[in-house]
Amino acid sequence: MDEAPAPAMAKLKVAGAWSGTLEVALDACTVQMLRAEVAHRSNGGCDPTRINLICGGKVLRDGDSTLLQLGLKNNGKVLATLMADARNAMEVEQEAKKAKDQEDHANKLTRIWEAAKSMAKRHSDGSFPLNDYNIELEDQNGKKVMFGSESDRRALMMGLMLHANAKGLLKKENYKDALDVLTMAEEAFSLCDEKFLQLIDNVPMLQLDMVWCYFMLKDISCLTVAGTRLARTRKGFQSSHGKDSTRFRALQAGRHADLAIYLRLELLEGVVAYYNGDFEKAQESISSAQIKFNQLQVPDEALSLLMSMGYKERSAKRALRLTGQDVQSAVGLLVEEREKKTRRIEENLQRRDEIMEQKRYGKTPNNKAVDMEKLKELASIGFERYLVAEALRINENDMEKALDVLTDPEKNCALQSTMESKRKRSTQTTDVALFPAALLDQAVPTTSNLQQGGPSSAPPAPDLQQQQLVENLLPPPPHVEEARDAEMEDELANELRGDALADYDIDVTKEGEALSEYATLLSSVLGHQL
Numbered sequence: 001m002d003e004a005p006a007p008a009m010a011k012l013k014v015a016g017a018w019s020g021t022l023e024v025a026l027d028a029c030t031v032q033m034l035r036a037e038v039a040h041r042s043n044g045g046c047d048p049t050r051i052n053l054i055c056g057g058k059v060l061r062d063g064d065s066t067l068l069q070l071g072l073k074n075n076g077k078v079l080a081t082l083m084a085d086a087r088n089a090m091e092v093e094q095e096a097k098k099a100k101d102q103e104d105h106a107n108k109l110t111r112i113w114e115a116a117k118s119m120a121k122r123h124s125d126g127s128f129p130l131n132d133y134n135i136e137l138e139d140q141n142g143k144k145v146m147f148g149s150e151s152d153r154r155a156l157m158m159g160l161m162l163h164a165n166a167k168g169l170l171k172k173e174n175y176k177d178a179l180d181v182l183t184m185a186e187e188a189f190s191l192c193d194e195k196f197l198q199l200i201d202n203v204p205m206l207q208l209d210m211v212w213c214y215f216m217l218k219d220i221s222c223l224t225v226a227g228t229r230l231a232r233t234r235k236g237f238q239s240s241h242g243k244d245s246t247r248f249r250a251l252q253a254g255r256h257a258d259l260a261i262y263l264r265l266e267l268l269e270g271v272v273a274y275y276n277g278d279f280e281k282a283q284e285s286i287s288s289a290q291i292k293f294n295q296l297q298v299p300d301e302a303l304s305l306l307m308s309m310g311y312k313e314r315s316a317k318r319a320l321r322l323t324g325q326d327v328q329s330a331v332g333l334l335v336e337e338r339e340k341k342t343r344r345i346e347e348n349l350q351r352r353d354e355i356m357e358q359k360r361y362g363k364t365p366n367n368k369a370v371d372m373e374k375l376k377e378l379a380s381i382g383f384e385r386y387l388v389a390e391a392l393r394i395n396e397n398d399m400e401k402a403l404d405v406l407t408d409p410e411k412n413c414a415l416q417s418t419m420e421s422k423r424k425r426s427t428q429t430t431d432v433a434l435f436p437a438a439l440l441d442q443a444v445p446t447t448s449n450l451q452q453g454g455p456s457s458a459p460p461a462p463d464l465q466q467q468q469l470v471e472n473l474l475p476p477p478p479h480v481e482e483a484r485d486a487e488m489e490d491e492l493a494n495e496l497r498g499d500a501l502a503d504y505d506i507d508v509t510k511e512g513e514a515l516s517e518y519a520t521l522l523s524s525v526l527g528h529q530l
Contacts, residue, residue: 009024010026014078016081016082018042031063038080050082052082060078151191156202159188161492162181165491170212179210182206198240201236208264227276260508266292293512302327305327306319315334316334319331361390368396387412
């Protein structure tokens with residue numbers, strides 16, 4: 001009878017109470033056996049029960065499972081700690097849990113970064129859509145922001161997504177995790193052209209959020225860097241908002257929507273000055289912040305008046321805070337916001353339909369989607385949309401080449417002939433006509449203009465089966481789909497609300513409490529009431 005093969009040997013790197021490399025059979029060795037071997041090799045030997053083994057942030061416990069079943073692998077690392085008593089055993093357990101928590105947190109941050117990076121790339125370089133939504137950059141009026149540089153667009157998208165994720169953590173008062181994500185957002189923004197960043201207030205808002213985290217975490221060790229960040233914040237606001245916020249308020253129809261962020265800025269400047277011993281500067285900043293805090297308190301009469309008009313309490317309070325308690329201006333803002341919301345819903349539905357149509361047209365040889373703006377422009381001339389889409393697809397969205405195919409009778413005919421040939425072959429195997437013959441008879445532009453809103457003789461976009469044929473007209477080179485973290489991408493996407501005023505609508509309750517605290521501290525230092 002043949003003997004059973006010997007277990008395969010593996011190496012484990014041990015550090016701690018004893019440091020060295022052990023060769024063990026992972027499928028035969030248990031925790032007890034490993035513990036005994038480490039105890040034997042430690043200085044002078046020791047009781048195995050005093051040895052704790054930790055691997056991958058987990059304490060290895062005694063049992064019948066082998067090391068292989070517990071997940072240990074060749075060249076795995078094991079930490080061996082020597083316990084003096086039961087109290088130390090608890091400390092080891094806590095250390096192991098802390099190490100595991102840190103590892104999980106680091107992994108979560110990596111997932112957030114990679115998901116934001118992947119989404120920014122796909123939504124900025126024209127890649128084939130994988131979702132039923134599209135991420136676009138808009139200004140405060142809802143107008144799309146265009147870039148000359150794809151790299152700038154990608155960096156800004158990434159920074160905004162990470163910042164939005166951090167804001168969600170701030171609302172949950174998870175300041176430590178928020179600070180980590182804000183740091184990643186800062187890195188993403190740093191990849192964007194500095195000249196463009198000076199025109200927007202997203203970066204100074206990020207700096208302000210970071211210092212707010214320091215403050216809420218009561219991290220005095222960050223005092224120096226806090227002062228630097230606040231200086232950058234004020235300079236960034238002056239650059240993007242204009243002197244005394246003139247540019248910002250012009251864009252906001254004269255409203256004082258930025259009052260809350262300047263309240264927070266002045267409060268934090270006062271706190272930094274206080275701990276630096278500059279009490280006069282601290283008094284000046286705290287006093288100015290207190291004035292703004294008072295201006296943000298919503299009068300009951302104004303709130304009741306808006307609520308009597310049918311507006312909900314939360315919306316009414318927000319409108320009054322953002323308009324300096326001016327009832328007429330608040331009503332105007334509420335009406336404007338409602339119109340924007342309705343328009344956004346309509347645009348989102350239109351864009352979703354456009355994405356579905358875009359998906360039906362298939363990928364270019366380089367895995368890009370058909371450029372819908374170019375498709376609309378060529379279709380407005382009178383060409384059938386499905387022909388325009390295919391001409392753009394096979395020519396990597398090169399408009400001139402696509403137009404050449406569409407306007408050259410010979411090339412146009414060849415394109416339709418190829419599509420007809422594919423249709424016939426597919427019909428023979430599926431018994432389904434992927435393109436009606438009537439569509440393929442259109443060889444020249446029609447007189448209909450889809451962009452002018454008049455009646456159109458253009459046929460509807462092909463269905464999914466029709467588009468499968470179009471994709472195969474010019475087989476693209478093999479493309480390996482990138483690995484996606486769909487769960488994390490959805491989490492990031494759900495945090496993008498498209499609310500241009502959300503960053504300025506701050507609940508200043510905590511700021512009010514801090515103002516009272518530091519006013520008292522300064523009063524005791526300076527010997528008088530602020």
